[in-house]
Structure formats: C-alpha cells, structure tokens
Amino acid sequence: MKIRIALVGDYSPGVIAHQAIPRALELAAAAEGRQVTWDWRHTASIPDTGHELDDFAAVWVVPASPYARPEGALSAIRWARENRRPLLASCGGFQHLLIEFARHCAGIDGADHGETNPAGDRLVVAALACSLVEQEGPIRFSTGSLLRRWYGRDTATEGYHCRYGLNAAYRAQLEAAGLRFTAFDDEGEIRGAELPAAVHPFFVGTLFQSERAALRGEIPPLARALVRAAAESQAARPG
Numbered sequence: 001m002k003i004r005i006a007l008v009g010d011y012s013p014g015v016i017a018h019q020a021i022p023r024a025l026e027l028a029a030a031a032e033g034r035q036v037t038w039d040w041r042h043t044a045s046i047p048d049t050g051h052e053l054d055d056f057a058a059v060w061v062v063p064a065s066p067y068a069r070p071e072g073a074l075s076a077i078r079w080a081r082e083n084r085r086p087l088l089a090s091c092g093g094f095q096h097l098l099i100e101f102a103r104h105c106a107g108i109d110g111a112d113h114g115e116t117n118p119a120g121d122r123l124v125v126a127a128l129a130c131s132l133v134e135q136e137g138p139i140r141f142s143t144g145s146l147l148r149r150w151y152g153r154d155t156a157t158e159g160y161h162c163r164y165g166l167n168a169a170y171r172a173q174l175e176a177a178g179l180r181f182t183a184f185d186d187e188g189e190i191r192g193a194e195l196p197a198a199v200h201p202f203f204v205g206t207l208f209q210s211e212r213a214a215l216r217g218e219i220p221p222l223a224r225a226l227v228r229a230a231a232e233s234q235a236a237r238p239g
Contacts, residue, residue: 002035003230006053008076009062009093011040016161017063017091017209024214024223031219032227043072050079057237058086058202058230063161063209065092066116074100081195086202086229088222091162094205095125097193098166098174106177108170115164124174126167128189132160132207139191139208145182146194146204150225158191158208165207166190183208202229 011018022038029036046052053059059080067073077100080087089097095113102111102124112120114127136159141148148154178199183192183206195203213220
C-alpha cells in the first residue's frame with residue numbers, strides 16, 4: 001500500500017528545505033517499512049475547500065513563504081484539521097497554522113501575517129525580535145507533549161530560516177481555544193505547537209526546520225512520525 005503525502009507550498013529547487021523534505025520522507029519511509037509517494041501542490045492550486053487534497057493520506061505545509069496564494073496554504077491546513085488528516089507544518093507552514101487556528105478556532109477574525117500585511121490590525125504572526133535566517137539553536141520540548149514523544153528526548157538542536165513567529169499577545173487566546181505550545185528556545189520563545197492526540201491524531205507545527213537533518217543522512221523524527229500517522233490514517237479510511 002502506497003501512502004500519498006501532499007507537500008503544499010511553492011516549490012523552488014534552491015530552497016534548502018525543499019531539497020531536504022523528499023530525502024526526509026525517503027529516510028522515514030525506509031525506517032517505517034512503508035512505500036511513500038509525495039506530490040508538490042502549489043498554493044495557487046489549492047481551492048478554498050481544500051478538497052483537492054482528498055486523495056492524500058497526509059499534508060506537509062512546507063517552508064518558503066510568503067506563498068503565492070496564502071489562502072491556499074490556509075485552506076490546506078483547515079482541511080487537514082477538520083478532516084483529521086495528519087498535518088505537519090514547518091517554518092512558514094507553522095506561521096500559517098497559527099493564522100488558520102486563530103481565525104477558525106480562536107475567534108480572531110482577520111488574524112493575519114506581518115510579512116504579507118504589515119498594516120493589519122490583528123497580526124498573529126509578527127516579526128521576531130531577532131532574525132533566525134540560517135540560524136541554529138537548542139529546542140526544549142514540554143513534558144508529556146507529542147513532540148517530546150516523537151523526539152524521544154527533552155531537547156534537540158535544530159535549524160531555522162525565518163524572520164516571523166507567534167505574536168505573544170495572542171498566545172493566551174490560542175491556548176484557550178485548545179492549541180498547545182510545546183517547543184521553546186532557551187529564552188522561552190515559542191518554537192512549536194500541537195493539538196492533543198485526543199483532539200487530532202497529528203496536527204503539529206514547528207518554526208524550526210527539522211527536515212534539514214535528512215541532508216546529514218539522519219532520519220528527522222517528525223518526518224518519521226508523519227509517515228507513521230499517514231499510514232494509520234490511510235488504513236482507517238474506507239476503500
């Protein structure tokens with residue numbers, strides 16, 4: 001049984017994460033003993049309903065924003081959340097996960113991104129105090145979190161390529177709506193989030209790019225967890 005994963009984003013061969021993600025899935029599939037295929041889906045190709053993704057077992061909203069059509073990325077995230085399909089969102093994908101959840105779960109109408117709409121009234125995603133473009137640093141995972149379980153340890157060192165992240169002014173509203181922030185840097189700044197397993201089988205976003213480990217020949221824990229979740233999701237679907 002082949003497992004199909006949609007890679008939602010605007011593919012560019014020069015983007016490091018786009019080079020790493022196929023290799024990450026190859027390594028993860030081999031480790032899990034699964035046959036995995038993936039297809040790149042440009043954000044402009046994703047309709048507002050997200051139903052273009054119905055045949056996929058899982059979705060990975062990939063780095064390299066601003067996207068050609070941010071609403072396409074948001075639709076993919078909403079589709080995965082509402083249909084309980086496994087979703088991994090990294091870097092720009094994580095930023096859009098925050099916006100989608102803010103708009104449709106936390107009641108923050110008009111939640112927006114400071115990069116594409118700097119004059120917006122509700123910038124859930126805003127410029128970081130310090131740029132993380134091509135930076136690397138330690139990550140601490142919350143006890144009992146899915147991220148902690150998948151990594152199998154309390155800390156990790158990961159790389160970034162971003163200048164935007166969660167606007168802390170909205171943290172409490174997102175948490176009240178059910179989103180858990182479970183990855184932090186040494187200063188306590190948020191670097192990852194997830195929904196509890198009781199709410200969604202696999203809904204996780206990270207500001208860091210865990211996929212980069214594949215370029216060193218290492219199996220990224222989140223890619224492996226996504227493949228495993230996609231296999232379980234596909235097996236549970238009728239037909």
